[in-house]
Amino acid sequence: MGAERAAVAELGILIYPGAQMAAVHGLTDLFAVANRIADEHQAAQLPLLRVSHWQVEGDQPPQRVHDSYPQANSALLAVLIPPSIGGFSAGQMSPALAQWLRDQHARGATLGGVCVGSLLLAESGLLDGRSATTHWTSAKAFAERYPKIKLKADTPIVDDGDLITTAGLMAWSELGLRLVDRLLGPSIASSTARFLVVEHSDSASECGSNFAPILSHGDAAILKVQHWLQSTGATEVSLTTMAERAGLEERTFLRRFRAATGLKPTEYCQHLRVGKAREMLEFSNGTIDHIAWTVGYQDPGAFRAIFRKITGLAPSDYRARFGVTPNPKATTF
Known part of the structure; x- marks a missing residue:
């Protein structure tokens, strides 16, 4: 797959205790569908989406446990944090994981948190002074614990360029489509959404993608x-x-x-x-x-x-x- 597409864009999905595995596998499938559609369009100029899973174990930094394109040599362009259905609390986050997230961000990766996943971004300190959203059931506790964050609990997604947060448990699909839009373009994002029969904003395809700054330039x-x-x-x-x-x-x-x-x-x-x-x-x-x-x-x-x-x-x-x-x-x- 994608033999003619020389460029590779690696998207890492974090697997932490209590993470919703349906979201992990759903995102993996979404990116695979986007890759296939790009191939069908013979879009050799577009990057191949490389999907990796990063497992959190105890106090250690996340380790790569799955790689859809292991022969590639690329840095993480994005880290996606899925939601939790297991009652994850912010206090469970290890210093090693917090530092790993900060390091990825400092190297130019876009970080995206789905629902409770935004708590991990908040705990890392990266959201201080920034706008974010989270699940409405967590909004009050979130606002109290993180007073430096501008919480927009009535907004389903806050795309702040390098940091993206979503409010819904099932909003992993929109987060994934945002990244497909950035990397492969709005038409392939729309085609991916149609294939998966999931909602996706028409604003990107009609008015151009939401602003997606280039962060992986190395300067x-x-x-x-x-x-x-x-x-x-x-x-x-x-x-x-x-x-x-x-x-x-x-x-x-x-x-x-x-x-x-x-x-x-x-x-x-x-x-x-x-x-x-x-x-x-x-x-x-x-x-x-x-x-x-x-x-x-x-x-x-x-x-x-x-x-x-x-x-x-x-x-x-x-x-x-x-x-x-x-x-x-x-x-x-």
Whole structure:
């Protein structure tokens, strides 16, 4: 399979005590289906999705116990944490696992937590100062235990670029499709969803994928700035500030940032802000002017122009087409 597809993208699935194995195997099958569809499209330019399972045992770091493409030599592009149906509590997390998650994130991996899986991300400290969601039954305890996290319990999925959390026990399919969308494109993600007969937002195929920053480029100085931009929402940034964060002279920073991400810093920030605005338009009832201000635009007119440039739709049209009424109890099962 995929002999002509030279590039490989490794997606790791974490198996911890109490993890829902249906989600582990479901994600594995979802990525296999996506690979097959990409092959059918003869998409040699797309990466082959390599799926690995990482077993947590006691106080040791996770160990690879399954590999769909063992002959490959690749770093983890993403780590997916499935939900638990066994009453997992945050206190069960070992320091070794927390450090392993932080290390993968620092190397450029996107981390995704499904339902209770978001607790592991919270325990690692990676969600501090960031937005996240979790299962509605855990929302109160989550908010009390992690006051530094901006909890959005009424939002089914919070895609923050490098960190993705979902609220539903069965939301592993949407998390998997988000990654297929990023790596193989929205048409293959939509085809995978149709084959599996699972729901998937049409916004990606009609308006372009949600912003998926390139994080696996290996430039630690630029990755540090990217993580900072994701955590702040890029609402108040300047070239000087970003270059200082990277510890680079401005001209050097500009060159390395574009080489690493494929975008100029201003373009990167625009995509990041519009990505957050898309989420708010889909899952909240705030006014468009308020959303513009929240994501960092003092001029609503400028926000509308940039939003249309990136998505092809005016914000009001985007909401009319893709907005949903938040109802956490209706979206978690």
